[in-house]
Structures are given as structure tokens and as C-alpha cells.
Amino acid sequence: MVNNFRSLQAWETSQQLIPGGVNSPVRAFKSVGGSPLFIRRAQGSKIYDIDGNQYIDYVGSWGPLLLGHADPIVLSAISEVMKDGTSFGAPTELEIELANLVISAVKSVDQIRMVNSGTEATMTAIRLARGYTKRDKIIKIEGCYHGHVDCLLVKAGSGLTTFGLPDSEGVPTEFAHHTLTVPFNDVDSVQQVIEAYPDQIACLILEPIAGNMGVIPPKDGYLEELRRVTTEYGIVLIFDEVMTGFRVAYGGAQELYGVDADLTCFGKIIGGGLPVGAYGGKKDIMQCVSPIGEVYQAGTLSGNPLAMAAGIATLKQLSQPEVYAQLEETSGVISDGIKHSAKNHSISSFHNRVGSMMICYFTSQEVIDYETAKTSDTSKFSKYFWGLLGQGVYVAPSQFEAGFVSLAHTAEDVESTIRAVDNVFSNL
Numbered sequence: 001m002v003n004n005f006r007s008l009q010a011w012e013t014s015q016q017l018i019p020g021g022v023n024s025p026v027r028a029f030k031s032v033g034g035s036p037l038f039i040r041r042a043q044g045s046k047i048y049d050i051d052g053n054q055y056i057d058y059v060g061s062w063g064p065l066l067l068g069h070a071d072p073i074v075l076s077a078i079s080e081v082m083k084d085g086t087s088f089g090a091p092t093e094l095e096i097e098l099a100n101l102v103i104s105a106v107k108s109v110d111q112i113r114m115v116n117s118g119t120e121a122t123m124t125a126i127r128l129a130r131g132y133t134k135r136d137k138i139i140k141i142e143g144c145y146h147g148h149v150d151c152l153l154v155k156a157g158s159g160l161t162t163f164g165l166p167d168s169e170g171v172p173t174e175f176a177h178h179t180l181t182v183p184f185n186d187v188d189s190v191q192q193v194i195e196a197y198p199d200q201i202a203c204l205i206l207e208p209i210a211g212n213m214g215v216i217p218p219k220d221g222y223l224e225e226l227r228r229v230t231t232e233y234g235i236v237l238i239f240d241e242v243m244t245g246f247r248v249a250y251g252g253a254q255e256l257y258g259v260d261a262d263l264t265c266f267g268k269i270i271g272g273g274l275p276v277g278a279y280g281g282k283k284d285i286m287q288c289v290s291p292i293g294e295v296y297q298a299g300t301l302s303g304n305p306l307a308m309a310a311g312i313a314t315l316k317q318l319s320q321p322e323v324y325a326q327l328e329e330t331s332g333v334i335s336d337g338i339k340h341s342a343k344n345h346s347i348s349s350f351h352n353r354v355g356s357m358m359i360c361y362f363t364s365q366e367v368i369d370y371e372t373a374k375t376s377d378t379s380k381f382s383k384y385f386w387g388l389l390g391q392g393v394y395v396a397p398s399q400f401e402a403g404f405v406s407l408a409h410t411a412e413d414v415e416s417t418i419r420a421v422d423n424v425f426s427n428l
């Protein structure tokens with residue numbers, strides 16, 4: 001076991017001052033038991049805790065750090081811009097530059113608005129879809145996560161076409177009333193819900209590759225069918241690409257699968273590790289946003305120059321040739337290594353991967369949606385997690401979080417990781 005004395009001390013103090021000791025729940029390690037590591041610094045593929053332990057990191061700050069930690073080009077871009085001030089609350093040319101980069105990368109995006117988090121992006125995309133269509137109901141996919149927006153913290157009601165129920169205290173039942181929830185990878189359910197509420201549904205929001213219940217790719221034709229049916233009924237199709245945008249391809253999941261959204265939400269990678277979110281899409285919809293339209297949205301720090309600089313420096317590097325081929329190669333070797341090792345040790349597992357997003361579910365079932373993801377043995381996952389940590393490999397502390405590979409992961413990292421996984425599997 002690693003020496004984590006300082007982390008334990010910090011954890012004691014932290015819990016006195018911050019609810020649950022953390023500023024975002026999953027960091028508390030609740031689903032794997034034990035207490036979290038406090039991090040002091042990170043570089044490339046490695047993260048270092050305050051006791052001085054080194055880990056190969058597959059969390060990547062939960063997605064933003066596709067280039068790896070403390071990328072020198074990103075850091076110097078931030079420090080250059082910082083010399084001229086940190087925030088003006090007025091337009092800057094940096095905002096134009098980042099907007100241009102995203103618009104050039106994602107074909108369905110004509111215009112884009114910067115916000116400060118993925119949550120803000122999805123919250124506003126839904127408000128915008130409602131304002132544009134003058135309809136109230138929305139369709140959400142079970143197991144997809146879009147941040148902590150009231151109307152999206154909703155679980156399915158007792159039947160497909162019944163009202164959703166709040167999935168958090170503090171969300172009024174009425175707020176959940178307009179949210180209809182259907183399973184991932186299931187077009188028939190969507191069709192059924194739409195037919196039950198004709199002309200009442202403003203939008204359908206989903207992660208085109210589900211990345212918050214592990215990793216679940218869309219079945220062949222699923223996104224195309226959603227595109228067809230939403231177009232037919234005048235429903236705004238929102239792709240939440242906060243995780244997948246610039247990760248699975250430069251143009252995101254929409255490029256990978258060749259399906260255009262009406263509105264797209266971004267975050268994570270486009271901020272290069274600084275707090276950013278964005279929503280964008282078709283011009284006629286985007287024109288409904290204040291100050292030219294009647295849908296209100298604002299932000300004191302939106303388009304912050306440091307965040308714009310980090311995002312620009314990140315996207316420019318990602319637009320270089322071979323970037324996604326390298327990610328595919330590295331990720332493929334890791335995922336195949338894990339799969340192979342699991343088989344050798346007769347571990348019941350199911351492996352999904354899209355580009356540099358991957359997961360090993362501890363289940364014997366094929367995982368295609370939330371129901372099947374939930375069949376995973378989470379106590380087995382906890383052992384896997386702690387086993388890996390003990391060997392210097394840091395994966396997300398939950399069975400239902402994607403593993404992220406970065407451009408900073410080396411052949412040596414890959415080899416060490418597979419060896420660590422193999423050791424853990426031999427004792428599982």
C-alpha cells in the first residue's frame with residue numbers, strides 16, 4: 001500500500017471546511033470506499049500526490065487534458081495572455097479565435113456562445129430549444145449526464161410516457177415534470193414518447209457516445225434514426241459533446257458518425273484545463289439568444305481571456321495531422337491489453353472503447369444501455385481500482401466513469417499499465 005499520510009491529514013481538515021471534503025462529489029471516492037488522494041502537481045501522463053507518490057493518470061481532470069498535464073504550449077499561452085490582465089468583461093479577439101476554431105471543426109455549428117462550464121452549456125441549450133420551438137417538454141436518455149441542471153437531474157417515471165421524477169433533493173417535482181426519459185440505443189421508445197406528446201417536445205438531448213455510465217457507443221443507425229425522427233417532428237436535436245467534442249475526433253462524435261446536431265454543447269477540452277463551456281449550432285436557433293433574441297443567457301466571466309488562450313492553444317495542437325491516429329493506437333493497445341489479460345485470468349468483463357475513451361465493466365453481459373451497465377459488480381471494481389492505485393495507476397474512482405488516454409501517454413506508460421492490470425487481475 002502506498003504511503004498516503006499527508007492525504008489522510010488533508011482529508012480530515014477538508015471535511016471540516018468543505019461539505020464531504022470535496023468541490024465535486026465523485027472526487028470523494030465514495031463508490032470505491034477509502035479516502036481520496038490530494039494532488040500537488042501533474043506533468044504529461046503523470047500525476048503526483050502530496051505524499052510524493054507518482055501515478056500514471058487516466059482521469060485527465062475528467063476529460064479536458066487530452067494533451068496531458070501542464071502542456072508547455074498551453075501554459076505559455078496562458079501566461080502570455082495573463083500579463084495583459086485576467087478579465088475585462090468586454091469583447092476580445094481571443095473569443096473570435098476560439099469561436100472560429102470550433103466552428104471550423106464542427107460542421108453543424110454556425111455560431112457559438114462561450115460559458116463557464118458544461119452544465120451552463122446544457123442548461124442554456126435546453127432553454128434555447130424551448131424558446132425556439134415554444135414547447136416545454138424535453139427527452140433525456142437514461143444514464144446520460146449533462147451536468148447538474150434541475151430538469152436533467154431526473155430519473156424515469158414508472159412508464160415510458162409518464163413524467164420524470166427528481167433524482168436529487170431540491171428539485172421540485174414540477175421541474176422534472178417536463179422531462180421524459182428513455183433508454184439509450186432505443187429508437188422505438190423515442191418514437192413512442194413523441195407520439196404520446198405530439199407538438200409538445202422541444203428537444204432531445206443526449207451524449208452521442210454515452211460517457212457517464214462507463215463508455216457506450218451508439219448502435220449502428222441509432223444517431224441517424226434520432227436525427228430523422230427529430231427532424232420529422234420539429235424537435236431540436238442536442239448533442240452533448242462536452243466529453244466527446246475534440247476527443248473522439250477533431251469534429252467530435254458528429255464527425256465520427258456523420259450525423260449533425262441542431263445544437264451542440266461543449267466543455268472540457270475546448271477550455272484546455274481552464275473552466276469553459278460553450279453551446280453552438282444552427283444560426284436560426286442561435287439567433288434566438290439575447291441580446292438579439294428573447295432567450296436570456298449571460299456570464300460575468302464568459303469568454304475569459306485565460307480560458308480562451310488555453311482552449312486556442314489546445315485546439316491548434318489537436319488540429320495537427322496524426323493526433324487522432326496516435327490516440328487510437330495508444331488507446332487500442334491499452335484496451336486490448338486489458339481485455340486479453342481479463343480473458344487469461346477468466347475475469348467476467350465487458351470492454352467498450354471509442355478512440356481514447358474506454359471502460360472495463362465487471363459484468364458478463366453486453367453493455368448497451370443503463371440497465372446493462374448497472375449489472376456490473378461494483379465491489380469487484382473497487383478492488384480493481386485500489387489494486388491499480390497500489391501499483392501507480394490512477395483510474396477514475398467509479399465503475400461508471402470513462403478512462404481517458406492522452407497524447408502524453410508513452411509506450412512505457414502503456415506497458416506499465418498493462419502489467420499493473422495483469423497483476424491486479426491475477427488477485428481479483
Ligand SMILES: *Cc1c(COP(=O)(O)O)cnc(C)c1O
Nearest residue numbers: 117118119145146147240242243
Ligand atoms: C462533464 C460533463 C458535463 C458537465 O460539465 P461541467 O463542466 O462539469 O459542468 C456535461 N455533459 C457531459 C457529457 C459531461 O461529460
